[in-house]
Each structure stands twice: as C-alpha cells, then as structure tokens.
Amino acid sequence: MPIQQAPAGMDTFPKILRDHAKVRPDKVAYREKEFGIWQAYNWSEVNDHVRALAQGLHVQGVKRGDRIAIIGNNRPRLYWAMAAAQAIGAVPVPMYQDAVAKDIGYVLEHAEITAVVAENQEQVDKVLEIHDQCPSIKTVIYCDPKGLRKYEVPFLFSFSDIQEKGREFAIGNASFLDAEIDRGKADDIAVLPYTSGTTGNPKGVVLSHNNILCSSFNANEFEGLTENEEILAYLPMAWIGDHIFSYGQALVAGFAVNCPESTETVLTDLREIGPTYYFAPPRVFENLLTTVMVRMEDASKIKRSVFNHFLGVAKRVGADILEGRSVSFGDRIQYALGNLIVYGPLKDTLGLRRVHLAYTAGEAIGPEIFDFYRSLGVNLKQLYGSTEASVYVTIQPNGEIRSDTVGPPAPGTEVKIDEKTKEVLFKSPGVFVEYFKNPKATAETKTKDGWVMTGDAGFFDDEGHLHIIDRAKDVGTLKDGTLFAPKYIENKLKFFPNVKEAVAFGADRDQVTAFINLDLQAVGSWAERNNIAYASYQELTAIPEIENLLKENVEQVNADLANDPNVASSQITRFILLPKELDADDGELTQTRKVRRRIVAERYEGLINALYSNDSEAHMKAEVTFEDGRKGFLEADVKIIDAQTFEPQKKAA
Amino acid sequence: MNEPAAQAAGSHDKVIGDVMLDVNAITLRFGGVVALNNISFNVRKHEILAIIGPNGAGKTSMLNVINGFYHPQEGEITFKGNVRSQMRPHIAASQGIARTFQNVALFKGMSTLDNIMSGRLMKMKRNFLWQALHFGPARKEELEHRAFVEKIIDFLEIQSIRKTPVGRLPYGLQKRVELGRALAMEPELLLLDEPMAGMNTEEKEDMCRFILDVNDEFGTTICLIEHDMGVVMDISDRVVVLDYGRKIGDGTPNEVRNNQEVIDAYLGVSHD
Structure with missing residues (x-):
C-alpha cells in the first residue's frame, strides 16, 4: 500500500539513520574506492561520522533552518554532510559540481548559504572566488585536503577539523544532538535542489522530509527493494534522481551506496561493484551497446556466429522469459545455454550481471536498445519523473514493460491530461512544497488543489500507460484539429540508425512533412556494402536506392503511427533528404545538438513550400559556414519523396 | 590558475634550507666540443630551481652530470655534504636523486601501476627469488609498496589508467606516469627534463x-629544465641560465628576466 504520510517516529532522515545504527550497525552503508581499494563504512560508523559533523556544524554557528551548500562528486562524506545538516535542522543544497563559479554564485546568494561543504580544492577555489558576493557564508569545509594546506583563509576548515570540534562539544553536551534530531518534523524542509532551468535563473525546489520519504518508501515497496541492494552513485548529487536513489531510497531501505574512485573510472567501478539497482540515461545504454557491437565486429568468425546465434535466441524469447510468460522447452534450453556462454559473460563485462532493477529516463530510448538489454535478462524499465515530484510520476510495473511508454502512474500518484493543451498534470505525496522565494513561479506550476503542471504533453493509451510526446508548448494541431507532436514523430524517425536528425512540419497545415538528415556513417557504410559510389554527403542524399531505403523507414514510422489512434492522422506524407547536414555553426542546432525548429523553418522556407505543393522537385540555396569560419552557398536540386500512409487502426493486443 | 590557488602557491612561506647540491666548476668535453664550461651553481633544500637556455646550451648535459650519466673532466659535485667527482x-x-627524461x-608494454612500482625497486629488500x-615477508613487502604507489596514483589523479599499458596512453599522461615513477623513489632531489614539452x-x-x-x-627539492618561459617564471624560486655551455645568469626569475646577457642570448645577439 502506498503511503501518503511518513510513519511517526521515523519521519525524518536523521531519525532513520539513528535507527539503522541500532538495527543493522555492522551492515555496509557506504563504500568508496580510495587508494585502489574499496573502503567500506558500516551504519554504525556512518552514524558516528554524521553525528560528529552535525555537532561540529552547530559549533560553527549553523542554526535550524540555515542552508548548507554541498558541492562535489559523489563522495560518502558529502552524503554524510546532508544527513548532518538535516540532523540539526539545517537544509542541504546540493549543487552541480561542474558549474562555473558564476553559476554557483547565483545559487549561493539566492539560497543565502551559511556554510559550504566542498569536495576538494577545485570546488573550494570556486567558492572563495565568489565569496565577496555571498557574505552570508561563514564556514567552508573541505573533504580532500590536497593542495589546500597553504590556504590562509580563516573560515576554511577540513572535514575532520569540524568533526573534532563536534566531538569535543559532545563531551559536555551528550544529549544535545538527540534532542535536535527529535525536534525534526516530517514537514521540515529536507533538501533544496535547484533545477537547471533552460530559460532564466535556476529555481530552488523545496522538498520536505515527507516528500522524499514517501516517494522513496513507495518506490521501494513497489519494486521490492531491500536492505541488500547495492547502488553505484555516479550521477550528479544535485540531480533529484541521485538524491532519491542514493540518499532517499538507500536510507529508507538501508542499502549500500558505492562511490566511484573518479569520474573516469565509473565503468571499471561498475564492473567491480556489480550493482543490483542501476540508473542510467538512454545515452549510456546506447554507448554501451555500440561498444559491444563494434568489438564483436573485430572478434573471430566463430565467436561472432555464436554471438549472433544466441542474440537471435534472446531477441525471440529473452523478454518473455524475463517477464515470466510461457516459452517452449527447447527455447528455454537454448536460452539457458546462451546465458552460460554469451549473456552472462557479456552482462558481467558491462557490470550488469547482478542488476535486478534498472531504470532509464530523461529522453526517449530506441526500441532496439531497450529490447536488447531486456532480452539479455536485464530488467530495464522506463520511468517519468521530475524534481517537483520527488522523481516518480509514472513507473513501468514488472510484466508491463514497453519501449514506447513511460508506464502507468507510480504508486500513490494521480496523473491527468489537460483536455485542451494535452499537458500532463500530477498529484502525489512527493509533490514539492514551493519554489524557494519565488511565489510567482510556484503559482504558475502548482494549482491550489495540488496538481503540478509538467510542461510536457502526453496521452494515455488503452492500457493506461502514459506516452510523453513533446514539450507542451511545441505541440500543435493539424488543420483538421488532430494532434501534432513534432518531437514524437522525429524521435520515431531517429530510432532508425540511418536517420541522424529529423524535423517534422505540420502545425496548422493539412498534412505532416519532414526533413531528414542521413547518418553519414550508417548510410555511407550501407552504400559501400551495396557497391554504390558517392563522394560527399550531398551526393549520398541524391542516390535513388538511398531514397528508397529512407522511404521504407518513413513508411514504417507511418505504420507505427497508424496503430495509435491519438496520433494516427499525423503520418508523414512527403519528405526530403536534406542535402546539407544541420549544423550548430549555422545556428540550425543548439550547442547540445537540439534542432532549432524556427530557424530551420526560416532558412528552408522554399523547401517547405515545395513540400506543400504538387512539385516533385525543389531548388534550394542555403548559406553555410565552413569550419574555418568562411561562408559560402550550397545549391542543390532536391527531390521530394512521397510516402505511403496507412489507415488508422485499433492496435491488435 | 585561478586566483586563490595562485596566491597560495605564490605565498612562498616555505623555508628554503641549506645547500643540498653544490655544483663546482664543472667542465664536460666530448672530444673537442665543450658541452659545459666551468659551471658552478647550487641547489638549496626545498627550492624549485629551473635551468633554462637556448637549444644546445648544455641543460640536459648538466642534468646528466648531476645524476652520474656523464662524467665531467673537471670540477666536483657535493651532494648532501659528500664530495663526488664520479x-x-x-x-x-x-642517495635520493630521481629523474624524468626529455x-x-x-x-611501454607494462601498466601504469607496474611502471610506478618499478620506481620502488631501490626500496625493496627481498631478493628476486623471494619476490618470485x-x-x-616478500608478499608483505610488496603490499606495503603497493599502498605507497596507490598514494602516488591518487596524488597524480591517474586512477583511471592504473591498469592501462603505458604505450597506449597519450603523451601528456605518459609524462605524468614518468613523474609518478620518479616520485615512487621518494627522492630528496627530483630532476625533471622538460616535463612540459609537447603538452x-x-x-x-x-x-x-x-x-x-x-x-x-613532500618537501621535495626540484631541479627542472623547461622551455616555456611563462611556466619557468611562475613556478621556480631561482633560475640558472646556460648558453653555449657557459652560465650567463643565476638569480630569482625577476633578476634573470632583466639580465641583459640573458635577453641577448634569447633574442639572438651575435657572439663575436
């Protein structure tokens, strides 16, 4: 049963930590690889460390309600600093460790930080650099003393200095800290992460102990996470996901958090630890798969054919076996054999052997990639969440996993779709209290009766699964009023390895059309294998065989769209293979390689007009910027390709 | 480097001690070529001394003389009070002198870890049969050395290449591994031959x-050769300038910067 309210007596994290130290004192709570060896800390040691630091912070003058910044890579000491802050009623503010001093300055100032716990010299330097603007900072604490010995800054202390002060203080005040911990309430602020807004300044999201606790507890129940899990904490501590997975859920269940040696060693550390619970963005899974495939290409012929054979078996029955559906005896034998000689060793190499729960989220994941991991027996699932929800909005339950949805509402969560804008709204025990010192933004995001607007558009399918299609502001309608979500279509196109970039048009028009950028590597090697000569990207786009290849891809997307009554009418009728690669230097992409829809539409207005005419060819002329900064023009005749569309149909279940 | 760090580095509150290495009237000839001509200078405990000079000035020869590769025809070297001509x-x-090479x-075929471990060889007491x-006791000894090497790996931030064969590493990292190997000897005097070349x-x-x-x-005394003037002026306590085997300058970076002879040597005034 999902809970809406944290149980009394265990309603804050410091209370839970104190309990762990009593119930499971010798169980490993944190591990950190240092000097080549995994150093372990059990719950009792962690409790001692946290208590010493909490008392030390008190000695430094940190008071209930003060905010303490935490900056650095995932380190046990930084997680302990969060617990220590909470123990005396202060609020930890985790910050992105790679942010430059200026950005850190904004948050330090806005949150009126009084103390900073920094990982190392790099972070301390940044804080000292902007210290003038933030006079509220009275104490800076560092974990790693390297390079800091010579700093003559009166308010700079090492982690152990502060702990020492705390221990001294405790000699005469033995009951102080327990009294402070007991004063904590479920509605106190637990953590204040700042969201990296794409526009404007970051906003501080106020999350209470009750928010984080309920969210963590409900997810642990739902997924059956116990004190025996192992997790690798490698994503930024400032990101709410890490806070829930490596702090909230870890403390609620009492499982072990492992911190990698350095950011460059994450893959090695992953293999050494073999986590049972794992999160990674789609990009990571994609890169891992590519590495495996590239290395298999170099393997001997026998190995390659064994690999391919068993991968075929896994593709056919792997997902069914994982979900406990009926599979023939012969296939089971084959799969078991494959597990012995291919899947097992492969998962071991990837560090996924012991994983019984893996999540991916953040953006759409390619169905091929998703199915690959599931067929190997890795229970990879998708979820949809946000900082404002303490992560969980929807989760895919075991047995109902699909690559194109983000699942039904998470336990204890209600989700609804705004009729008019298609925006996704949710309500849950994890819903944030408010934006810190920003009532205007709070009012814009959270309704009076507690619904939170996500800014994402989506719809529910017949099985009650949520599909996220695009940012709500980008979603439009075709002339006949049907839904048009460009990114949803583009993502479907981009799942094909041949397609590098796609831009769909159709808002306020009668049909959907698209520009497609080829993936030079994928299509180029296809051309080579089929003995088709080409000299440049531009030439490649004009080869009839390749036009046909892409036409098949587009029609497959159309067939896929036809299965979905919500988007069935936004099938692609006509498209062109753009002879120019979209480029950030020409302003067509952002620096993070996202398409700038408006600029593309302006630059290629002629082509778009041709797509909506009866012409079968169009002429384009576009200014291009070369790598050395010179400018030139690209002229080409572009063929317009018609694609077949399909009758909308009900999905056969 | 950002400001607070620069302040900390530039504060130079460290105590520069007595003369550790005294180079006295060294002359080194290869047949008729005089590589070093009557060179004298000293290195004091805990300082960073840079040897600079144009190509062929004799900088590397000087380092080779200090650590015994070359034997000078004239002059003597006193290290920690012991006079040694050869x-x-x-x-x-x-005796505690370690170096890296230009x-x-x-x-190349060994891992970073093994390369740095090889720097501990001098400190190992068990013979190779024990080690094999x-x-x-051999095992215990190796574990102690490994622990020391891990501290160096952590110090130089090369954890991610611990097990990588050195030949596969980019040049900059190889240089760092070489520094690691020199540090593994726990040297009192560290000689660095162009530690930043090609970076x-x-x-x-x-x-x-x-x-x-x-x-x-570690309080290590450092004597380095470097071409990058910015670097030299930034990090060294004292600079010795060589030109055509002669010493033409010796002093703090500022003194050397304003020395007319040094300026001439670098800007190329004719030598007649």
Whole structure:
C-alpha cells in the first residue's frame, strides 16, 4: 500500500539513520574506492561520522533552518554532510559540481548559504572566488585536503577539523544532538535542489522530509527493494534522481551506496561493484551497446556466429522469459545455454550481471536498445519523473514493460491530461512544497488543489500507460484539429540508425512533412556494402536506392503511427533528404545538438513550400559556414519523396 | 590558475634550507666540443630551481652530470655534504636523486601501476627469488609498496589508467606516469627534463600544479629544465641560465628576466 504520510517516529532522515545504527550497525552503508581499494563504512560508523559533523556544524554557528551548500562528486562524506545538516535542522543544497563559479554564485546568494561543504580544492577555489558576493557564508569545509594546506583563509576548515570540534562539544553536551534530531518534523524542509532551468535563473525546489520519504518508501515497496541492494552513485548529487536513489531510497531501505574512485573510472567501478539497482540515461545504454557491437565486429568468425546465434535466441524469447510468460522447452534450453556462454559473460563485462532493477529516463530510448538489454535478462524499465515530484510520476510495473511508454502512474500518484493543451498534470505525496522565494513561479506550476503542471504533453493509451510526446508548448494541431507532436514523430524517425536528425512540419497545415538528415556513417557504410559510389554527403542524399531505403523507414514510422489512434492522422506524407547536414555553426542546432525548429523553418522556407505543393522537385540555396569560419552557398536540386500512409487502426493486443 | 590557488602557491612561506647540491666548476668535453664550461651553481633544500637556455646550451648535459650519466673532466659535485667527482646513476638513485627524461623512458608494454612500482625497486629488500615466490615477508613487502604507489596514483589523479599499458596512453599522461615513477623513489632531489614539452596548455597547467604540490606536500627539492618561459617564471624560486655551455645568469626569475646577457642570448645577439 502506498503511503501518503511518513510513519511517526521515523519521519525524518536523521531519525532513520539513528535507527539503522541500532538495527543493522555492522551492515555496509557506504563504500568508496580510495587508494585502489574499496573502503567500506558500516551504519554504525556512518552514524558516528554524521553525528560528529552535525555537532561540529552547530559549533560553527549553523542554526535550524540555515542552508548548507554541498558541492562535489559523489563522495560518502558529502552524503554524510546532508544527513548532518538535516540532523540539526539545517537544509542541504546540493549543487552541480561542474558549474562555473558564476553559476554557483547565483545559487549561493539566492539560497543565502551559511556554510559550504566542498569536495576538494577545485570546488573550494570556486567558492572563495565568489565569496565577496555571498557574505552570508561563514564556514567552508573541505573533504580532500590536497593542495589546500597553504590556504590562509580563516573560515576554511577540513572535514575532520569540524568533526573534532563536534566531538569535543559532545563531551559536555551528550544529549544535545538527540534532542535536535527529535525536534525534526516530517514537514521540515529536507533538501533544496535547484533545477537547471533552460530559460532564466535556476529555481530552488523545496522538498520536505515527507516528500522524499514517501516517494522513496513507495518506490521501494513497489519494486521490492531491500536492505541488500547495492547502488553505484555516479550521477550528479544535485540531480533529484541521485538524491532519491542514493540518499532517499538507500536510507529508507538501508542499502549500500558505492562511490566511484573518479569520474573516469565509473565503468571499471561498475564492473567491480556489480550493482543490483542501476540508473542510467538512454545515452549510456546506447554507448554501451555500440561498444559491444563494434568489438564483436573485430572478434573471430566463430565467436561472432555464436554471438549472433544466441542474440537471435534472446531477441525471440529473452523478454518473455524475463517477464515470466510461457516459452517452449527447447527455447528455454537454448536460452539457458546462451546465458552460460554469451549473456552472462557479456552482462558481467558491462557490470550488469547482478542488476535486478534498472531504470532509464530523461529522453526517449530506441526500441532496439531497450529490447536488447531486456532480452539479455536485464530488467530495464522506463520511468517519468521530475524534481517537483520527488522523481516518480509514472513507473513501468514488472510484466508491463514497453519501449514506447513511460508506464502507468507510480504508486500513490494521480496523473491527468489537460483536455485542451494535452499537458500532463500530477498529484502525489512527493509533490514539492514551493519554489524557494519565488511565489510567482510556484503559482504558475502548482494549482491550489495540488496538481503540478509538467510542461510536457502526453496521452494515455488503452492500457493506461502514459506516452510523453513533446514539450507542451511545441505541440500543435493539424488543420483538421488532430494532434501534432513534432518531437514524437522525429524521435520515431531517429530510432532508425540511418536517420541522424529529423524535423517534422505540420502545425496548422493539412498534412505532416519532414526533413531528414542521413547518418553519414550508417548510410555511407550501407552504400559501400551495396557497391554504390558517392563522394560527399550531398551526393549520398541524391542516390535513388538511398531514397528508397529512407522511404521504407518513413513508411514504417507511418505504420507505427497508424496503430495509435491519438496520433494516427499525423503520418508523414512527403519528405526530403536534406542535402546539407544541420549544423550548430549555422545556428540550425543548439550547442547540445537540439534542432532549432524556427530557424530551420526560416532558412528552408522554399523547401517547405515545395513540400506543400504538387512539385516533385525543389531548388534550394542555403548559406553555410565552413569550419574555418568562411561562408559560402550550397545549391542543390532536391527531390521530394512521397510516402505511403496507412489507415488508422485499433492496435491488435 | 585561478586566483586563490595562485596566491597560495605564490605565498612562498616555505623555508628554503641549506645547500643540498653544490655544483663546482664543472667542465664536460666530448672530444673537442665543450658541452659545459666551468659551471658552478647550487641547489638549496626545498627550492624549485629551473635551468633554462637556448637549444644546445648544455641543460640536459648538466642534468646528466648531476645524476652520474656523464662524467665531467673537471670540477666536483657535493651532494648532501659528500664530495663526488664520479657519481654513478645507481649511486645517485640510492642517495635520493630521481629523474624524468626529455623523451619519455617508460616500459611501454607494462601498466601504469607496474611502471610506478618499478620506481620502488631501490626500496625493496627481498631478493628476486623471494619476490618470485610472492610469499610471507616478500608478499608483505610488496603490499606495503603497493599502498605507497596507490598514494602516488591518487596524488597524480591517474586512477583511471592504473591498469592501462603505458604505450597506449597519450603523451601528456605518459609524462605524468614518468613523474609518478620518479616520485615512487621518494627522492630528496627530483630532476625533471622538460616535463612540459609537447603538452597543450591544459596539460601544462596540470603538470605545473603537480610540480608545485610535490614540492609543497613532500618537501621535495626540484631541479627542472623547461622551455616555456611563462611556466619557468611562475613556478621556480631561482633560475640558472646556460648558453653555449657557459652560465650567463643565476638569480630569482625577476633578476634573470632583466639580465641583459640573458635577453641577448634569447633574442639572438651575435657572439663575436
């Protein structure tokens, strides 16, 4: 049963930590690889460390309600600093460790930080650099003393200095800290992460102990996470996901958090630890798969054919076996054999052997990639969440996993779709209290009766699964009023390895059309294998065989769209293979390689007009910027390709 | 380097001690070529001394003389109070002089870890039979050395290449591994032959930081050859300038910068 309210007596994290130290004192709570060896800390040691630091912070003058910044890579000491802050009623503010001093300055100032716990010299330097603007900072604490010995800054202390002060203080005040911990309430602020807004300044999201606790507890129940899990904490501590997975859920269940040696060693550390619970963005899974495939290409012929054979078996029955559906005896034998000689060793190499729960989220994941991991027996699932929800909005339950949805509402969560804008709204025990010192933004995001607007558009399918299609502001309608979500279509196109970039048009028009950028590597090697000569990207786009290849891809997307009554009418009728690669230097992409829809539409207005005419060819002329900064023009005749569309149909279940 | 760090590095509150190495009237000839002509200078405990000069000035020859590769025809070297005219490399090493080379001289096929471990060889007491057995005291000894090497790996931030064969590493990292191997000897005097040659700005900044940290945290005395004037002026306490085998300058970076003879040597005034 999902809970809406944290149980009394265990309603804050410091209370839970104190309990762990009593119930499971010798169980490993944190591990950190240092000097080549995994150093372990059990719950009792962690409790001692946290208590010493909490008392030390008190000695430094940190008071209930003060905010303490935490900056650095995932380190046990930084997680302990969060617990220590909470123990005396202060609020930890985790910050992105790679942010430059200026950005850190904004948050330090806005949150009126009084103390900073920094990982190392790099972070301390940044804080000292902007210290003038933030006079509220009275104490800076560092974990790693390297390079800091010579700093003559009166308010700079090492982690152990502060702990020492705390221990001294405790000699005469033995009951102080327990009294402070007991004063904590479920509605106190637990953590204040700042969201990296794409526009404007970051906003501080106020999350209470009750928010984080309920969210963590409900997810642990739902997924059956116990004190025996192992997790690798490698994503930024400032990101709410890490806070829930490596702090909230870890403390609620009492499982072990492992911190990698350095950011460059994450893959090695992953293999050494073999986590049972794992999160990674789609990009990571994609890169891992590519590495495996590239290395298999170099393997001997026998190995390659064994690999391919068993991968075929896994593709056919792997997902069914994982979900406990009926599979023939012969296939089971084959799969078991494959597990012995291919899947097992492969998962071991990837560090996924012991994983019984893996999540991916953040953006759409390619169905091929998703199915690959599931067929190997890795229970990879998708979820949809946000900082404002303490992560969980929807989760895919075991047995109902699909690559194109983000699942039904998470336990204890209600989700609804705004009729008019298609925006996704949710309500849950994890819903944030408010934006810190920003009532205007709070009012814009959270309704009076507690619904939170996500800014994402989506719809529910017949099985009650949520599909996220695009940012709500980008979603439009075709002339006949049907839904048009460009990114949803583009993502479907981009799942094909041949397609590098796609831009769909159709808002306020009668049909959907698209520009497609080829993936030079994928299509180029296809051309080579089929003995088709080409000299440049531009030439490649004009080869009839390749036009046909892409036409098949587009029609497959159309067939896929036809299965979905919500988007069935936004099938692609006509498209062109753009002879120019979209480029950030020409302003067509952002620096993070996202398409700038408006600029593309302006630059290629002629082509778009041709797509909506009866012409079968169009002429384009576009200014291009070369790598050395010179400018030139690209002229080409572009063929317009018609694609077949399909009758909308009900999905056969 | 950002400001607080620069302040900390530039504060120079460290105590520069007595003369550790005294080079007295060294002359080195190769047949008719005079590589070093009556050179004298000293290195004091805990300082960073840079030897600079145009190509062919005799900088590397000077380092080779200090650690016993070359034997000068005239002059003597006093290291920690002991006079030696003919110092051999292994004696130099056992007395606490370690060095790195202009062209990286690592075991390319061995991992970073093994390369740095090889720097501990001087400190190992068990003979190779014991070590081959890897048993009892030999095992205990190796574990102690490994622990020390891990501290260096952590110090130089090369955890991610611990097990990578050195030959596969980019040049900048190889240089760092070589520094690691020299540090593994726990030297009192560290000779660095162009530690930043062939590096990009970022790698140079990293290397500067490591050199300063070594000097600061381990108290190691450092004598280095470097071409990058910015680097030299930034990190050294004292600079010795050589030109055509002669010493033409010796002093703090500022004194050397304003020395007319040095300026001439670098800007290329004719020597007649």
